[in-house]
Amino acid sequence: MRILIDMDEVMADAIARFLEWYQRDFGITYTEEQLHGTKLQYIVPEAHRPTVRQYAHQRGFFANLPLIANSQEVIRALNDKHEVYIASAAMEFKYSLEEKHDWLDEYFPFIHWKRRIFCGDKSVLKGDVLIDDHAFNLSVFSGRAIMFSATHNMLETGYERLNNWQEARQLFDLDTP
Amino acid sequence: MRILIDMDEVMADAIARFLEWYQRDFGITYTEEQLHGTKLQYIVPEAHRPTVRQYAHQRGFFANLPLIANSQEVIRALNDKHEVYIASAAMEFKYSLEEKHDWLDEYFPFIHWKRRIFCGDKSVLKGDVLIDDHAFNLSVFSGRAIMFSATHNMLETGYERLNNWQEARQLFDLDTP
Numbered sequence: 001m002r003i004l005i006d007m008d009e010v011m012a013d014a015i016a017r018f019l020e021w022y023q024r025d026f027g028i029t030y031t032e033e034q035l036h037g038t039k040l041q042y043i044v045p046e047a048h049r050p051t052v053r054q055y056a057h058q059r060g061f062f063a064n065l066p067l068i069a070n071s072q073e074v075i076r077a078l079n080d081k082h083e084v085y086i087a088s089a090a091m092e093f094k095y096s097l098e099e100k101h102d103w104l105d106e107y108f109p110f111i112h113w114k115r116r117i118f119c120g121d122k123s124v125l126k127g128d129v130l131i132d133d134h135a136f137n138l139s140v141f142s143g144r145a146i147m148f149s150a151t152h153n154m155l156e157t158g159y160e161r162l163n164n165w166q167e168a169r170q171l172f173d174l175d176t177p
Numbered sequence: 178m179r180i181l182i183d184m185d186e187v188m189a190d191a192i193a194r195f196l197e198w199y200q201r202d203f204g205i206t207y208t209e210e211q212l213h214g215t216k217l218q219y220i221v222p223e224a225h226r227p228t229v230r231q232y233a234h235q236r237g238f239f240a241n242l243p244l245i246a247n248s249q250e251v252i253r254a255l256n257d258k259h260e261v262y263i264a265s266a267a268m269e270f271k272y273s274l275e276e277k278h279d280w281l282d283e284y285f286p287f288i289h290w291k292r293r294i295f296c297g298d299k300s301v302l303k304g305d306v307l308i309d310d311h312a313f314n315l316s317v318f319s320g321r322a323i324m325f326s327a328t329h330n331m332l333e334t335g336y337e338r339l340n341n342w343q344e345a346r347q348l349f350d351l352d353t354p
Contacts, residue, residue, distance in 0.1 A: 002301070004301075075182065085297075085301055087301075090292045091278070091290040091294075091295075092290050092291075092293070094275060094278050094279075095275070097274035097275055097278065097295070098271060098272070098274055098275055101268070101271050101274065102271075112297065113297050114268070114298045115297055115298075116268045116295030116296070116297055117268075117294065117295070117296045118268075118274070118294070118295045118296075119294045119295075119296070119300060120262075120290050120293055120294065121291045121292075123295060123303075124179070124181075124262055124264075124302055124303055125301055125303060126300075126301055126302060126303040126319070127301065142303070149227040
């Protein structure tokens with residue numbers, strides 16, 4: 001089975017970086033709870049919005065992002081049993097490309113470069129399963145579309161869900177040898 | 178119709194850069210004719226081979242590559258009529274990612290970031306047509322596989338061929354309004 005896995009909010013915690021940079025620039029600390037069903041750019045004062053919108057376009061934004069809980073060990077187990085590809089819609093953010101590649105080398109060295117994809121829209125990918133936090137990626141995918149829960153998508157309905165990586169152990173039967 | 182187009186030797190002349198850097202490092206000028214059916218690393222003296230093999234892994238190798246003849250105007254016409262995606266197996270060469278993105282911005286700005294893909298193996302791509310110079314990419318593609326002629330693939334048989342971009346005008350019926 002070929003399983004495609006998105007990076008931001010699924011493997012790497014980019015929201016933590018948004019909160020960190022916003023705190024650095026404006027001295028205001030939002031919590032992940034305040035982002036329930038939305039994104040930082042929609043809840044900050046309107047005058048701050050252009051700055052927040054530029055964050056992911058800046059060099060360094062995607063470097064050394066924290067890991068999403070249990071992603072390393074569960075994706076390693078998935079990779080041992082299935083054909084795992086990492087598929088990130090990274091093309092919007094030019095400087096993310098090298099940083100994401102480095103990040104995978106550091107935290108997911110077992111994912112060979114042949115199994116890494118940086119793309120634009122995900123309609124062009126062929127696989128059995130896509131695990132992603134965004135409805136706009138899942139909706140154009142031709143296989144089984146699984147929404148990985150993230151603060152911003154908690155109000156989305158209509159997709160099969162993976163609430164965390166621990167749940168994937170059962171969903172993909174990883175504990176059976 | 179969704180048409181996927183490879184970059185090196187199809188849009189961008191990476192062989193020219195190999196020859197240029199080899200001349201710079203060893204003072205020997207090979208011609209494209211000497212590369213008929215092979216690649217530079219296989220015809221240089223064995224002692225030079227490791228150096229040549231490292232070229233594409235170095236920063237700057239993919240920057241400002243010359244264009245393959247007529248690629249700009251024909252791909253623009255293709256893009257006006259069809260869903261064109263650029264699909265480069267760039268993941269092997271980390272430093273190529275940003276350079277290739279910049280190169281597309283400069284020479285193919287009409288290809289939106291949503292239609293750009295940097296991948297490993299191309300079995301994961303879904304499309305009607307793949308235009309590529311390598312049999313190992315064409316052989317794993319599920320759609321119509323078209324070999325774009327390059328010095329190194331001149332001895333390959335068994336694929337439909339596009340010998341140059343002018344030929345694509347007829348193949349894809351681009352001159353009919």
